Amino acid sequence: MAIRFDRRIFRESGQASWRMEMDKFPTGEALRKRNIMIEDSTCPLCGSDEETSEHLFISCSIAFIVWNGVSSWCKIPNIFVFSITDLLGILAGLRVSEKKKEAVQGIIMLVVGVYGVLETTLNFLTLRLR
Numbered sequence: 001m002a003i004r005f006d007r008r009i010f011r012e013s014g015q016a017s018w019r020m021e022m023d024k025f026p027t028g029e030a031l032r033k034r035n036i037m038i039e040d041s042t043c044p045l046c047g048s049d050e051e052t053s054e055h056l057f058i059s060c061s062i063a064f065i066v067w068n069g070v071s072s073w074c075k076i077p078n079i080f081v082f083s084i085t086d087l088l089g090i091l092a093g094l095r096v097s098e099k100k101k102e103a104v105q106g107i108i109m110l111v112v113g114v115y116g117v118l119e120t121t122l123n124f125l126t127l128r129l130r
């Protein structure tokens with residue numbers, strides 16, 4: 001499942017809308033809440049915890065590696081976040097030009113989209129659905 005991000009979502013509607021987009025990913029927790037029976041709701045990337053949006057994008061060991069890569073590639077301070085709200089708020093705290101903030105925002109959105117597709121693909125390949 002590909003989720004499209006519109007750059008204006010973040011700017012015009014604020015973080016709440018973007019968070020809602022992130023919560024649309026079919027995580028184990030989201031599937032359970034929709035009464036879709038799954039055999040295993042642990043994270044398919046690390047296998048260490050229940051798969052929630054918060055886990056997928058923040059506390060997963062793979063997310064840590066991904067965000068370190070993003071911060072290194074964008075030449076910004078390391079991204080240390082404890083919640084999706086923190087992740088969405090890093091742009092406000094960056095001391096860089098507005099042009100660079102837009103570039104970093106685009107990269108974060110791209111990474112979230114690719115990361116979500118990877119997670120969905122792994123879920124499909126492991127056939128967690130009953």
Ligand SMILES: [Zn+2]
Pocket residue numbers: 043044045046047048049055056059060061062
């Ligand atoms: Zn994980």
